[in-house]
Amino acid sequence: MxxxxxxxxxxxxxxxxxxxxxxxxxxxxxxxxxxxxxxxxxxxxxxxxxxxxxxxxxxxxxxxxxxxxxSILERQLPNASQDAITRDNVLLQVETSVFYRILYPEKTVYRIREVDGAIATTVAGIVRAEIGKMDLDEVQSNRTQLITTIKSLVENAVDDWGIEVTRAEILDVNLDQATRAAMLQQLNAERARRAQVTEAEGHKRAVELQADAELYAAEQAAKARRIEADAEAYATGVVAAAIAANGLEAAQYQVALKQVEALNTLGNSPSSNTILVPAHALEAFGNAFNMLKGRS
Structure with missing residues (x-):
């Protein structure tokens, strides 16, 4: 080659x-x-x-x-803390967290340079603005509504950047020391007031129960007296009916019976060894015995 x-x-x-x-x-x-x-x-x-x-x-x-x-994965911004003043001039320190993901990379690349910093700044401004429209009590009680409002406003603000805000959270709301002490004092006063109200209601209930018990006792006593009166009236009616049917003899018989029963009771008394009976009473007892004998 x-x-x-x-x-x-x-x-x-x-x-x-x-x-x-x-x-x-x-x-x-x-x-x-x-x-x-x-x-x-x-x-x-x-x-x-x-x-x-x-x-x-x-x-x-x-x-x-x-x-x-x-990357189109969901991202979380670092937790951010910013100061905010409520409508009733209370200084708060609000800690927030935001999750987002990129939907249109071409918008994110060519319309914003530092997307994380831009979103953090936008969230801070919206949080301050929204808390400034609310009193402290509203911030504490309407946190869910506040989060929803902040999320919606942030979504509208970052829409031109091709970003979707998936979640916005208010992690904590801290008060300054003076406001916290005032709220603690108010809370203790409220607890004391509730304790006094509870004690007063208990005392009132006890009085009501006592009055109900006394009323019930009075009603039962009245019922007992009414029953006793009805029994006496019934007995009187029976006696009156017997007198009307048998005449005076029936009445004398009842009187004699009571006299004999009284004498028997007196004689059976352990402390009575001697019985003194007036002379005219003996005649009455004799008549009673004769009447009872005749009845038998």
Whole structure:
């Protein structure tokens, strides 16, 4: 093999090698594999050309350049703390947290330089403005509504940046020392007032129960007296009916019966060894015994 043939062979191999290298470079620069969590912003001659989504994408080598690789995952801004003054002139320190994700990378890249700092500044301004419209009690009791309002306003403010605010949170609301001491004093006074009200209500209930008990006792006593009166009236009616049916003899019989019962009771008394009976009483007892004997 001559020297010229060797040189030609080497030249041919070099050319093919260069062609192969150029092909590899073209393939490497023309084929772009985009991860699922990212989007690529492509420029052509320094101008936005297109946005590459996840997967295999083809671009024109040497003309198209991937200028920005943007993550589309949800992001969390560092917790931020800013001062705010309520409508009733109370100084608060509000700690906030914001979550967002990029929907349109071309807007985020070409319309805002530092997106995290821009969102943080926007949130701080909106928080101060909204808290300035509310009293302290409203801030404490309507935190959910306040968060919803802040999220909506932030979304409107960052809409031109191709960003979606997924969540906004108010993590803490701190008071200055003087306001905190005043609120603690007010809370203690409220607790004392509630304790006094509870004690007064308990005393009132006790009085009411006592009055109900006395009323019930009076009602029961009245019922007992009414029953006793009804019994006496019934007995009187029975006696009157017997007198009306049997005449005076029935009445004398009842009187004699009572006299004998009284004498019997007196005689059975343990402290009575001797019984003194008037003379006219003996005659009455005799008549009673004769009447009882006649009855039997």
């Amino acid at each position: 001559t020297e010229d043939m060797i040189l030609n062979l080497i030249s041919t191999n070099v050319v093919w090698l260069l062609i192969a290298i150029l092909g590899i470079i073209i393939i490497f620069r023309g084929v772009k594999i985009v991860p699922q969590s990212e989007q690529y912003v492509v420029e052509r001659f320094g101008k936005l050309h297109k946005v590459l989504g996840p997967g295999i994408n083809l671009i024109v080598p040497f003309l198209d350049v991937v200028r920005h690789k943007i």
